[in-house]
Amino acid sequence: xxxxxxxxxxxxxxxxxxxxxxxxxxxxxxxxxxxxxxxxxxxxxxxxxxxxxxxxxxxxxxxxxxxxxxxxxxxxxxxxxxxxxxxxxxxxxxxxxxxxxxxxxxxxxxxxxxxxxxxxxxxxxxxxxxxxxxxxxxxxxxxxxxxxxxxxxxxxxxxxxxxxxxxxxxxxxxxxxxxxxxxxxxxxxxxxxxxxxxxxxxxxxxxxxxxxxxxxxxxxxxxxxxxxxxxxxxxxxxxxxxxxxxxxxxxxxxxxxxxxxxxxxxxxxxxxxxxxxxxxxxxxxxxxxxxxxxxxxxxxxxxxxxxxxxxxxxxxxxxxxxxxxxxxxxxxxxxxxxxxxxxxxxxxxxxxxxxxxxxxxxxxxxxxxxxxxxxxxxxxxxxxxxxxxxxxxxxxxxxxxxxxxxxxxxxxxx
Amino acid sequence: xxxxxxxxxxxxxxxxxxxxxxxxxxxxxxxxxxxxxxxxxxxxxxxxxxxxxxxxxxxxxxxxxxxxxxxxxxxxxxxxxxxxxxxxxxxxxxxxxxxxxxxxxxxxxxxxxxxxxxxxxxxxxxxxxxxxxxxxxxxxxxxxxxxxxxxxxxxxxxxxxxxxxxxxxxxxxxxxxxxxxxxxxxxxxxxxxxxxxxxxxxxxxxxxxxxxxxxxxxxxxxxxxxxxxxxxxxxxxxxxxxxxxxxxxxxxxxxxxxxxxxxxxxxxxxxxxxxxxxxxxxxxxxxxxxxxxxxxxxxxxxxxxxxxxxxxxxxxxxxxxxxxxxxxxxxxxxxxxxxxxxxxxxxxxxx
Numbered sequence: 188x189x190x191x192x193x194x195x196x197x198x199x200x201x202x203x204x205x206x207x208x209x210x211x212x213x214x215x216x217x218x219x220x221x222x223x224x225x226x227x228x229x230x231x232x233x234x235x236x237x238x239x240x241x242x243x244x245x246x247x248x249x250x251x252x253x254x255x256x257x258x259x260x261x262x263x264x265x266x267x268x269x270x271x272x273x274x275x276x277x278x279x280x281x282x283x284x285x286x287x288x289x290x291x292x293x294x295x296x297x298x299x300x301x302x303x304x305x306x307x308x309x310x311x312x313x314x315x316x317x318x319x320x321x322x323x324x325x326x327x328x329x330x331x332x333x334x335x336x337x338x339x340x341x342x343x344x345x346x347x348x349x350x351x352x353x354x355x356x357x358x359x360x361x362x363x364x365x366x367x368x369x370x371x372x373x374x375x376x377x378x379x380x381x382x383x384x385x386x387x388x389x390x391x392x393x394x395x396x397x398x399x400x401x402x403x404x405x406x407x408x409x410x411x412x413x414x415x416x417x418x419x420x421x422x423x424x425x426x427x428x429x430x431x432x433x434x435x436x437x438x439x440x441x442x443x444x445x446x447x448x449x450x451x452x453x454x455x456x457x458x459x460x461x462x463x464x465x466x467x468x469x470x471x472x473x474x475x476x477x478x479x480x481x482x483x484x485x486x487x488x489x490x491x492x493x494x495x496x497x498x499x500x501x502x503x504x505x506x507x508x509x510x511x512x513x514x515x516x517x518x519x520x521x522x523x524x525x526x527x528x529x530x531x532x533x534x535x536x537x538x539x540x541x542x543x544x545x546x547x548x549x550x551x552x553x554x555x556x557x558x559x560x561x562x563x564x565x566x567x568x569x570x571x572x573x574x575x576x577x578x579x580x581x582x583x584x585x586x587x588x589x590x591x592x593x594x595x596x597x598x599x600x601x
Numbered sequence: 602x603x604x605x606x607x608x609x610x611x612x613x614x615x616x617x618x619x620x621x622x623x624x625x626x627x628x629x630x631x632x633x634x635x636x637x638x639x640x641x642x643x644x645x646x647x648x649x650x651x652x653x654x655x656x657x658x659x660x661x662x663x664x665x666x667x668x669x670x671x672x673x674x675x676x677x678x679x680x681x682x683x684x685x686x687x688x689x690x691x692x693x694x695x696x697x698x699x700x701x702x703x704x705x706x707x708x709x710x711x712x713x714x715x716x717x718x719x720x721x722x723x724x725x726x727x728x729x730x731x732x733x734x735x736x737x738x739x740x741x742x743x744x745x746x747x748x749x750x751x752x753x754x755x756x757x758x759x760x761x762x763x764x765x766x767x768x769x770x771x772x773x774x775x776x777x778x779x780x781x782x783x784x785x786x787x788x789x790x791x792x793x794x795x796x797x798x799x800x801x802x803x804x805x806x807x808x809x810x811x812x813x814x815x816x817x818x819x820x821x822x823x824x825x826x827x828x829x830x831x832x833x834x835x836x837x838x839x840x841x842x843x844x845x846x847x848x849x850x851x852x853x854x855x856x857x858x859x860x861x862x863x864x865x866x867x868x869x870x871x872x873x874x875x876x877x878x879x880x881x882x883x884x885x886x887x888x889x890x891x892x893x894x895x896x897x898x899x900x901x902x903x904x905x906x907x908x909x910x911x912x913x914x915x916x917x918x919x920x921x922x923x924x925x926x927x928x929x930x931x932x933x934x935x936x937x938x939x940x941x942x943x944x945x946x947x948x949x950x951x952x
Contacts, residue, residue, distance in 0.1 A: 203825075236798065237797060237798045237952045239952065326952070352606055352726070353607060371701050372701055372702070372723065373702070374701055374702025374703055374727065375702075376702070376726070508609075510607050532607070532609070532655070533653060533654060533655025533656055534653075534654035534655030534666075534667075534668045534669045535607070535655070535669075536671065536673075544836070544933050547933075548838055548931050548932075548933045549931075551838045551933075552838060552931060555838075561620050561623075561666055561668075562620065562623065562624075562626075562674070563623075564835055565835065565836045565838060565933055566833040566834055566835045566836065567833070567834045567836070568689060568831060568832070568833055568834075569831070569832045569833070569834060570829060570830070570831050571829065571830045571831075572827060572828065572829045572830075573811075573828040573829065573830070573945065575811055575812060575815045575826070575828045575947075577812070577816070580808060580811075580812060597620070597655070597666075597668055597674075598655060599620075599655045599656065599657065599666045599668075600653075600655060600656045600657065601656070601657040
């Protein structure tokens with residue numbers, strides 16, 4: 188899989204600098220800001236993933252790797268950097284800065300740019316050099332589930348028997364992160380059914396995985412507010428009206444979804460990304476409307492296509508043969524579980540993630556009492572990271588308090 | 602063929618896992634004419650062939666559930682030839698090695714094949730696992746198991762001491778996993794096996810091993826080192842009743858309290874009728890007896906449980922208001938004793 192890939196226009200690229208990482212979609216004509224650094228898109232297109240860059244005078248330069256390294260640095264991630272000297276000689280004093288206020292104002296008067304002045308300040312500062320190595324240096328990476336989890340600072344979650352070729356149903360409120368992780372494991376074979384609540388199909392994280400069309404083809408979606416009409420048979424008999432109603436939901440394009448952002452407390456990074464993609468879509472749409480008559484026909488065709496997609500998704504449910512059901516949502520998991528469990532095949536697994544233990548206790552009790560599943564396990568993951576340095580090895584000073592709770596079991600029938 | 606894809610009915614030759622109780626799962630190969638003895642009585646294989654996976658099978662003294670194996674269940678049922686890795690560590694390894702279908706992954710040593718099954722599942726059908734084991738018999742046993750499970754095409758099991766002889770793989774692997782007594786001796790050949798952008802993971806129980814491994818990883822230009830520990834706390838779900846204390850208040854209230862003094866934990870309101878041999882595992886007995894008596898009680902408990910959920914407030918207010926009968930609640934309690942350590946996982950990237 189790891190054939191040397193280069194960054195293409197429109198790719199989502201993960202920027203990583205020490206512990207900080209963020210995903211940006213790259214366009215030639217767009218600038219991005221990462222860790223206070225301005226980077227032009229056209230400097231990145233065509234570069235290989237995995238490259239480490241330095242910013243020198245506003246230009247990107249591929250960093251030269253250090254030949255010999257040893258385990259001496261202060262942080263446990265970057266080996267062999269000059270950083271990591273201790274700060275016993277650091278004294279707060281005005282003497283440290285050799286440039287006076289007047290001299291700085293004079294430079295300003297001489298028309299030196301802000302950056303040049305800062306450069307001079309650094310040059311004249313005795314403490315700056317003794318502090319830490321300071322160079323804007325970052326690496327560009329191809330996003331994947333693990334790295335994206337890093338972005339959101341989440342602890343790992345278990346993926347239950349998701350394998351290539353399987354049929355997996357996902358209900359989630361993680362803006363597509365769980366969905367993307369599942370699709371990554373499918374590798375373009377099998378089916379992923381995204382069950383989403385009514386109009387709220389927020390899954391913009393899926394685009395961050397840079398899935399190919401082939402990989403995207405495994406993804407189907409079904410709005411849960413149509414489950415009742417599916418169950419009583421009215422949905423498939425009146426498919427045309429069904430499709431019109433579902434416009435808002437399934438109408439959003441696959442990778443970039445327009446959603447009610449107010450509904451979900453997304454991380455700020457996630458939100459701003461979403462806004463950006465909205466702008467792109469709006470920019471596109473007026474052109475489409477100009478085309479008039481053909482647009483009308485287009486709409487008809489699209490409507491037809493949506494109806495077909497909804498039917499396909501409905502049929503996956505009607506098979507009642509799901510290989511896995513994954514629930515990770517802000518909604519009450521108990522009714523979700525009880526309603527969806529009949530669609531899971533016997534001997535297949537169900538995993539529910541919840542930030543709170545109580546709803547999972549209720550799920551546990553219900554499944555137990557009704558004899559719906561075995562090997563019920565309610566667990567919490569405990570995750571601790573270490574600093575490993577010669578004679579200075581210890582757990583990090585802060586750790587994740589909880590990774591949330593997981594309930595997993597195997598569905599059985601009597 | 603039951604590991605490599607999902608199926609509905611059991612066939613002759615399938616590896617089937619019999620669920621006897623919580624964390625109590627045994628494996629069997631279906632063959633006509635054979636009989637399997639469980640604590641609930643004998644099960645004829647013929648009885649199972651053609652029957653659906655996941656449906657209850659009656660035995661003379663109880664019942665069992667035949668399940669189709671998954672990597673997670675196999676970890677609980679497999680014959681131990683060595684210490685094995687369990688699901689929490691395995692999930693983290695698969696995630697952090699960035700595995701997906703198509704990836705090529707190297708593992709040393711094979712051990713009992715617990716992790717191997719999860720690795721194969723993650724990379725199949727287009728990827729491959731190269732697994733190495735320095736113990737000849739273990740290697741042969743693992744190879745036979747992979748074949749039996751229909752995974753032979755996705756894995757190559759070799760007998761070799763990789764610390765001494767290396768992997769003999771040149772820049773083909775997306776990920777390398779090392780579970781060896783001295784993983785630092787193997788970093789050089791791991792680097793050789795990895796492609797640019799590849800990931801490495803080592804598992805070591807002791808910090809001294811981690812220390813040496815990290816030094817070696819840095820020397821060889823690995824970056825983004827991270828050493829972590831991951832454990833799962835399993836909760837046991839119980840109905841708990843805590844009796845109130847008697848303050849000598851007025852007569853009629855006292856009458857209420859006397860009906861029940863001692864605080865007791867009833868494992869989900871059902872009598873644990875079947876004495877089980879599994880002593881320490883609280884969960885085992887609980888789960889067993891309950892699954893077995895659940896059917897009779899369905900109507901009753903179901904109604905109660907549902908109303909409870911529908912009006913969560915009514916009951917709670919009631920309880921906190923008078924509380925004359927003590928507190929009664931469902932609790933998810935962590936175990937008194939749990940696994941405190943498995944090993945440290947060290948991850949790094951080679952750019």
